[in-house]
Amino acid sequence: MSNSESEGIFSVVARRRIPRIAYVAHGVNGKHPGSAHVRVIRRARKALRDGDAWVVQLDVDAFIANAVDHEFDAILVQRDAVEPTKVEPLITAAKKRHIRLVAEIDDDLLSATAVERLIDQGYDPVRLERMQRLIRFADRVVVSTKPLAGIVSTVNRSVRVVPNVVDPELWTRLRTAHDVAEPREQLRVLYMGSSTHAEDAELLREPFERLIAEEAPIALETVGISERDEPWRERFDIPGDKTNYPAFVAWLLDNRDRWDLAVAPLAPTAFNEHKSDLKFLEYSMLGLPTVASDFGPYRGHGQHGLTLARTPDDWYSALRSVLAAPDALASAATTARSYVESERTLTDSGAWIRAILN
Structure with missing residues (x-):
């Protein structure tokens, strides 16, 4: 402004x-x-x-x-x-x-x-x-x-x-016939965040390496997490003119049908315990079902369509379940988005102003 x-x-x-x-x-x-x-x-x-x-x-x-x-x-x-x-x-x-x-x-x-x-x-x-x-x-x-x-x-x-909320002015865009993704043989998974999430990303290494070794039709794409590809994950680079947050959100919405699922790993550290659930809110506004760590800000969101995982075996089982029943994704995504739209969007500034002044 x-x-x-x-x-x-x-x-x-x-x-x-x-x-x-x-x-x-x-x-x-x-x-x-x-x-x-x-x-x-x-x-x-x-x-x-x-x-x-x-x-x-x-x-x-x-x-x-x-x-x-x-x-x-x-x-x-x-x-x-x-x-x-x-x-x-x-x-x-x-x-x-x-x-x-x-x-x-x-x-x-x-x-x-x-x-x-x-x-x-x-x-x-x-x-x-x-x-x-x-x-x-x-x-x-x-x-x-x-x-x-x-x-x-x-x-x-x-x-x-x-609490964090998402601004519907940025995140609300109706789907059109052009937005509908063509069927594909591989499940594509999104993980986005800054480079400070390197430790969190490691929680995904073992389950994705197991799935790749089994030739499961799944691929992990990272946005902003790492500067290099690895056998178990590939980068999807942000264009240079899309790094400012409103432009970044618009770019994500342009590409939302690229992904079928999102992940939000969070290492069980004291620092992470105080983080917010913003990734879940943003993923939900993209229309993506999410698997997240059963820890800190995500714990308790199971009733809102979030799938929770604690151990590498949990992550593997959750991803395997998605592969086995992909039709369940739409229901989870709808539940999550309904929760975010009704409870966690920026509808007025009253609470913010009161927190500052009262």
């Missing part, structure tokens, strides 16, 4: 007092990481368009220098979007002007095991420490899951949970 868009809508609703929220996120002019889109940008757009809040991306430097024209009820900082050297000046400026400062996170960035993992992956310790300081001194912390709220509450008692 651009500042000009915010200003234009603000002029219409300025006659009544609505909350004024500024946010800080990586990226500008609608080009942001996927997590920022899901957690902040799409909700901000919804609030702005519905006239429930005036929301604008904050120029941190200008705010610290007291050169921002507008005052705000709250400033929301998503993850580590504030440069480390500017965290303390931002905290000081917000406190001085009596503006509510809110931290927004969707991963465990505090526990000892999480910190060790992040640093081992090359995360800047200084940036991490500054982000932790912001979380501690924020007037409110907004998180994506209850387990994550439990971690954050050890350093900040003012925590609110706003």
Whole structure:
């Protein structure tokens, strides 16, 4: 969302007092990481368009220098979007002007095991420490899951949970006759995610290697998980102009009939226990039935059409069952999508605004 868009809508609703929220996120002019889109940008757009809040991306430097024209009820900082050297000046400026400062996170960035993992992956310790300081001194912390709220509450008692949802503006597209895939002899499976899911992906190695050795008609395609092919998995590359989240979603929808099934493995680690079920939501909006790890955010979704697997044997059996009864896929996909559409889509911004301000 651009500042000009915010200003234009603000002029219409300025006659009544609505909350004024500024946010800080990586990226500008609608080009942001996927997590920022899901957690902040799409909700901000919804609030702005519905006239429930005036929301604008904050120029941190200008705010610290007291050169921002507008005052705000709250400033929301998503993850580590504030440069480390500017965290303390931002905290000081917000406190001085009596503006509510809110931290927004969707991963465990505090526990000892999480910190060790992040640093081992090359995360800047200084940036991490500054982000932790912001979380501690924020007037409110907004998180994506209850387990994550439990971690954050050890350093900040003012925590609110706003579960992830998908924006129907991005994810809803009716199928046409052109979309219907031609019958194929091989079951094609999708696994999408960032390179940080390498450990999770390893849960699929043994079951897919077994299936390949048996010459089962199944293939695993990964989107974004790995930079190389392996005998048990192949990449399906994202075009260079489709990496921004809205364009990426459109690209997935263009290709949804390429796949028959989706998988969401999650290694049983303390870090993963605090993750959200976003993959299940996105897969369901693609119309794909899903097999996921019986762990963390996916546990409990069996009633919503999700097939759960814990051990390599479970994964193998689940995939074998799909091969044996492919007609069951349509029913599972319908159940999952019905749940997401009724319970987990962005229908209003009220809960988000209340979590920030109340």
